[in-house]
Amino acid sequence: xxxxxxxxxxxxxxxxxxxxxxxxxxxxxxxxxxxxxxxxxxxxxxxxxxxxxxxxxxxxxxxxxxxxxxxxxxxxxxxxxxxxxxxxxxxxxxxxxxxxxxxxxxxxxxxxxxxxxxxxxxxxxxxxxxxxxxxxxxxxxxxxxxxxxxxxxxxxxxxxxxxxxxxxxxxxxxxxxxxxxxxxxxxxxxxxxxxxxxxxxxxxxxxxxxxxxxxxxxxxxxxxxxxxxxxxxxxxxxxxxxxxxxxxxxxxxxxxx
Numbered sequence: 001x002x003x004x005x006x007x008x009x010x011x012x013x014x015x016x017x018x019x020x021x022x023x024x025x026x027x028x029x030x031x032x033x034x035x036x037x038x039x040x041x042x043x044x045x046x047x048x049x050x051x052x053x054x055x056x057x058x059x060x061x062x063x064x065x066x067x068x069x070x071x072x073x074x075x076x077x078x079x080x081x082x083x084x085x086x087x088x089x090x091x092x093x094x095x096x097x098x099x100x101x102x103x104x105x106x107x108x109x110x111x112x113x114x115x116x117x118x119x120x121x122x123x124x125x126x127x128x129x130x131x132x133x134x135x136x137x138x139x140x141x142x143x144x145x146x147x148x149x150x151x152x153x154x155x156x157x158x159x160x161x162x163x164x165x166x167x168x169x170x171x172x173x174x175x176x177x178x179x180x181x182x183x184x185x186x187x188x189x190x191x192x193x194x195x196x197x198x199x200x201x202x203x204x205x206x207x208x209x210x211x212x213x214x215x216x217x218x219x220x221x222x223x224x225x226x227x228x229x230x231x232x233x234x235x236x237x238x239x240x241x242x243x244x245x246x247x248x249x250x251x252x253x254x255x256x257x
Contacts, residue, residue: 002128003104003112007058012116012123014054015084015100018046020118024094040088044068047084051102055080062104067209079105081212086115087186096120097188103213110234113213115191124191126216131194142194142221144243150177150250153199153243156189157181167204167238170228174202174254190214193241194221200251204228204238211236224248228255 063073087098103113122135242248
């Protein structure tokens with residue numbers, strides 16, 4: 001299935017109208033958890049409302065699953081999975097590595113998506129056939145790197161602290177093998193896999209709205225995204241994204257001991 005790039009850009013635009021005025025302009029911040037810290041802002045809520053309104057107006061026969069307002073019409077074959085601000089902690093810290101995510105699944109498979117970073121004026125898009133970058137410097141087709149060996153790879157994760165017990169041991173095995181490991185950047189790290197600057201992202205505890213939009217962007221650029229057991233990444237949970245199939249297989253072997 002092919003999705004018009006213009007519609008993906010409109011999703012990015014209506015979200016930016018809500019997020020940009022509030023970025024580096026502290027608005028109300030709530031905590032979703034009674035214990036611990038999981039922030040949500042006015043920008044998250046208003047951006048999701050705007051995206052939902054656009055999808056419902058243009059595609060009333062589609063369903064929607066969003067981080068802030070849950071699901072509607074989830075019995076439909078076409079479901080939009082949205083995270084209005086992936087990286088809310090970065091957002092409230094004034095760091096422009098957060099992004100708006102919107103991905104389309106058809107019968108459970110992620111087929112198209114957008115990751116938008118409006119402060120840097122960057123779009124990472126997949127229309128179902130190819131992946132594209134639009135931003136400073138123009139427009140280009142996205143293509144992942146050809147890195148074949150873990151020893152030459154750059155690895156990102158949010159923080160090693162997200163891995164507990166055996167998962168931390170597994171993650172550490174991979175980090176000890178790579179050339180460079182860096183932390184943070186949320187969805188931006190996955191975009192950099194598609195753009196050819198990062199080779200691996202390994203994370204755990206993800207929800208569908210954290211990853212669905214990024215799957216087709218990476219895959220149509222030449223990469224591979226799965227769960228740690230090699231299953232479909234649409235199910236979320238523990239995720240590995242790699243620049244190519246050979247590196248993915250190698251990292252998966254090390255990850256699983």
